[in-house]
């Protein structure tokens with residue numbers, strides 16, 4: 159016997175679980191299917207974000223930052239630390255507890271909103287009268303039907319051809335978040351967000367980290383001035399980043415006494431280099447999860463990357479089938495997935511769902527953090543836009559001095575004629591929080607003068623945002 163719903167959501171990551179809750183809030187009968195298992199084999203909704211992405215990485219970034227501060231920066235505040243030690247199993251246990259709280263929180267939210275949760279793999283069986291039949295393969299096989307299906311099956315780490323992840327020596331983000339002992343030498347392939355965040359965690363805990371990047375430029379998507387500033391700081395911290403390398407053979411030697419990974423690569427000067435490490439993290443991008451979905455059963459179209467093909471409004475080629483988050487085009491970010499999930503639920507309910515792709519913030523949670531919204535200076539130059547720029551360094555911000563973290567800057571880019579803000583770029587303390595003001599400003603089409611005229615609390619890091627806005631008009635007050 160099949161169970162009938164108004165909406166079936168496949169995947170309970172940030173895209174799927176938020177879509178399910180919003181659809182239920184709008185009065186629909188909703189099922190959400192997710193196959194992720196916790197260590198005990200039970201359900202672990204929340205997807206990549208909760209289980210092996212945003213949440214555990216931020217838990218470890220926080221713990222490792224505390225450790226780094228105690229080891230290197232407390233002395234600046236007149237605090238002496240002796241006998242500092244690292245209890246890695248406890249640190250990893252705390253991270254797992256944070257993940258569990260989030261898993262349980264989502265199950266609670268499903269109950270509260272009357273979303274029926276199914277633990278197992280959901281796949282298309284066939285088009286049914288007025289909708290679709292979805293098979294759930296889990297502890298108890300189920301058949302569900304609905305007129306509306308939202309695919310939110312997310313993404314998985316991309317492996318390097320010929321070097322599969324074993325999560326012991328060759329690690330994806332999953333293994334990188336649960337290394338049992340601090341590796342003396344850690345190699346990371348890929349200097350994107352995940353590579354830099356994972357590299358930062360283990361460097362702070364004592365690893366000698368080398369990051370190998372194939373592209374010749376560092377953080378190509380980031381504003382050049384901000385990326386250059388960040389690279390300078392990472393170099394000073396001892397994070398070794400080699401750009402323009404070509405990775406060759408990777409050999410894993412597993413030995414009872416001591417295992418190692420040897421990477422052969424050609425550096426930017428064309429020299430052959432051999433690098434030996436205790437662990438290797440590969441973070442070279444992510445691939446959409448569509449393999450278990452059986453899209454052929456209903457003729458759901460995928461693009462050449464294997465992502466579900468959607469339009470601007472997340473509609474697929476099939477009436478009543480939608481797709482959101484990492485499994486479709488666009489940035490692989492949890493908040494982008496959530497926004498799409500909400501918008502799709504509202505469109506199904508006949509409302510005007512809306513996602514503004516121009517104001518999606520980006521954050522890299524290294525220290526210093528890097529955050530931005532809107533266009534970079536190089537993008538503005540490329541499209542021939544007339545713009546004004548203003549920057550303000552945290553070095554001249556009272557709160558940053560009090561914190562003892564004066565690295566980086568805030569940068570504003572505004573239209574030369576109308577002064578409308580076109581982009582805001584930050585490298586520095588709490589950039590992830592500061593960027594929210596810029597997102598609001600851009601959503602409301604504010605000018606840099608609008609921000610410059612707003613009263614910001616003193617002393618606060620947000621004064622650097624106001625000062626950067628003032629700098630657009632060449633009238634900073636504190637620099």
Ligand SMILES: Cc1cc2nc3c(=O)[nH]c(=O)nc-3n(C[C@H](O)[C@H](O)[C@H](O)COP(=O)(O)OP(=O)(O)OC[C@H]3O[C@@H](n4cnc5c(N)ncnc54)[C@H](O)[C@@H]3O)c2cc1C
Nearest residue numbers: 169171172173193205206207211280312483484490491492
């Ligand atoms: C290390 C790391 C750190 C990150 N940090 C950040 C960050 O700080 N900020 C940020 O915005 N983003 C971050 N991301 C990216 C973020 O995790 C993703 O963009 C986000 O999780 C995408 O959400 P989603 O709902 O589309 O998919 P996912 O979170 O991948 O969830 C998809 C879910 O669907 C399930 N599923 C797949 N196929 C099926 C099926 N057939 N049946 C049933 N269930 C299925 C999966 O098991 C999974 O639970 C990070 C990613 C990584 C790897």
